[in-house]
Amino acid sequence: MSTQIFHTPEVQDFLRLASGLDQAGGNARTKAIIHRILSDLFKTIEDLDITSDEYWAGVAYLNQLGARGEAGLLSPGLGLDRYFDMRMDAEDAALGVANGTPRTIEGPLYVAGAPVEQGFARLDDGSDANGHTLIMHGTVHGADGRPLPGATVEVWHANTKGFYSHFDPTGEQKPFNMRRTIVTDAQGRYRFQSIVPVGYGCPPDGPTQALLNQLGRHGNRPAHIHFFVSAEGHRKLTTQINIDGDPLVYDDFAYATREGLVPPLVERSDADSIERNGLSGPFAEIAFDITLSALVDGVDNQIVERARLAA
Numbered sequence: 001m002s003t004q005i006f007h008t009p010e011v012q013d014f015l016r017l018a019s020g021l022d023q024a025g026g027n028a029r030t031k032a033i034i035h036r037i038l039s040d041l042f043k044t045i046e047d048l049d050i051t052s053d054e055y056w057a058g059v060a061y062l063n064q065l066g067a068r069g070e071a072g073l074l075s076p077g078l079g080l081d082r083y084f085d086m087r088m089d090a091e092d093a094a095l096g097v098a099n100g101t102p103r104t105i106e107g108p109l110y111v112a113g114a115p116v117e118q119g120f121a122r123l124d125d126g127s128d129a130n131g132h133t134l135i136m137h138g139t140v141h142g143a144d145g146r147p148l149p150g151a152t153v154e155v156w157h158a159n160t161k162g163f164y165s166h167f168d169p170t171g172e173q174k175p176f177n178m179r180r181t182i183v184t185d186a187q188g189r190y191r192f193q194s195i196v197p198v199g200y201g202c203p204p205d206g207p208t209q210a211l212l213n214q215l216g217r218h219g220n221r222p223a224h225i226h227f228f229v230s231a232e233g234h235r236k237l238t239t240q241i242n243i244d245g246d247p248l249v250y251d252d253f254a255y256a257t258r259e260g261l262v263p264p265l266v267e268r269s270d271a272d273s274i275e276r277n278g279l280s281g282p283f284a285e286i287a288f289d290i291t292l293s294a295l296v297d298g299v300d301n302q303i304v305e306r307a308r309l310a311a
Contacts, residue, residue, distance in 0.1 A: 006046045015039055065207045072108030074208045076254035077219065081105040088302050092293075100141065100291020102258045106238050107226060109164045110156060112310040114176050119185040123155065123178045123194035130160040131195030133283035135268075139188045140229060143294035147188025151231035153290070154181045155192060157224065162200030166311060175311055193277075196265075196284050199223045199248055212253065222248035224256070227290070234292040235300045241288055263288045 005011050019035035020026050044050065065071055075081055085103055092099060115121075124131060140151040156179040158164050165173040178197075182190045202209040202219030209219045223243035230236045242249045242257055244265040250257055268274065269282040277283065295301075 004046060006043050011042065015042065061207060061211070068203075068206050070203075070206050070208045073202060073206075074211065076105050076107065076256070077202070077208055077212060077217075079255050081107075082255040091302070095296060097293060097296060098143070099293050100143070101229075101237060101239055101289075102260050103237060104239050104256045104258050104261060105254060106228075106304070106306075107240070107254070107256075109167055110154075110226065110228075110308050111166045111176070111179060112308055114154065114156070114179040114181050116152075116181045116183065118183050119189065119191065121155075121180040121182045121192045123157075123180050123192050124159075125174060125177050127172070127174075127177070128159045128195055133279060133281070134194050134196045134286065135191070135277050135279075135283055136194070136225070136286040136288065137189065137191035138287055138289040140184050140190065140231065141188065141289065141291040142231065142234060143292060145291070147184075148231045148234075148292070149184055149186045149188055151184040151188065151190075151229060151292075152181055153184065153190045154228040154230075155179070156226050157194070157197040158200055160195065160198050162198050166309060196243060197223045197225060199246060202253070217253065218251075219253050220248055221252055221254055222246035222257070229290050229292060231292055234294060235296075236303055237290065237292055238304070239290075241286070244286075 015035060015038055016022055019038060020031045021035055045055070065074060082105060085105060088103065089099075091097075140148045140153065142148045156164065159168075159173065159178060161168075161170070163170065163173065165175060165177040165179060178194060180192065182192060184190050199220060199222045201221070202212065212219045223246045224240045225243075226240045228236060228238055239261060240256060242252070242262045244262055249262055263286050266285045267282065268277075268285050273285075274281065274283070
């Protein structure tokens with residue numbers, strides 16, 4: 001259609017009406033957000049001449065996205081999670097806040113309430129027959145560079161099928177498999193034994209992959225391990241490391257890869273290393289130190305509140 005109506009008083013008045021801006025009740029922030037979203041959507045419909053058929057196909061897509069519970073998967077896939085990280089990086093730069101370990105996206109698969117261990121934890125329960133033993137360790141440092149005793153390191157990752165406990169469609173994993181909270185020791189150190197995870201792809205029959213197909217994009221992630229790291233007087237760090245050598249390390253559909261978050265993975269087969277770690281055979285080792293950033297005027301100015309599963 002060549003007719004342009006968006007900027008007419010009738011449409012602009014209608015946008016205010018639909019957004020509740022002319023009503024005394026409601027929430028002013030919600031009204032402002034809805035007004036902006038509706039305005040942008042109306043303008044997009046006009047500029048791209050979106051048809052009614054296309055619009056209702058989009059509505060059906062949103063219904064399917066919700067029914068499959070994939071909104072949290074599509075969000076990083078479209079770069080929205082990464083964009084929030086970019087905004088937080090820019091805010092830090094404007095405030096002169098120095099970050100040690102880079103932040104990166106949380107993802108949709110965290111579960112609160114993992115068992116708490118002191119210094120060391122065994123994450124996996126030994127049931128993954130294809131698992132290759134992993135030992136990962138490091139020191140958590142404060143903004144002043146000193147080790148942080150008593151910091152909490154929450155860690156979670158997938159098994160060798162790319163599935164997370166509590167979200168495993170096979171039902172094979174017990175609750176909190178490959179999920180723990182580790183409290184750092186007197187030297188600020190954490191250490192855990194688990195297995196090397198593998199990457200995963202979006203469900204091939206799901207709405208996220210369907211949209212990615214329309215964009216000509218894949219829906220795969222490299223193998224990775226998630227972390228929340230917290231300590232008194234510091235901002236909570238949300239980050240994850242990618243497994244070195246994975247072919248998708250720098251081709252992550254969720255855009256979570258950042259420099260400084262791909263530590264070397266070293267294969268150990270010598271008898272001394274095996275004995276020192278209390279193992280019976282070869283294993284992989286990752287050393288990854290973590291540095292937190294200080295509170296801003298006594299406040300964690302970038303804490304993220306969102307719906308998360310608790311078990």
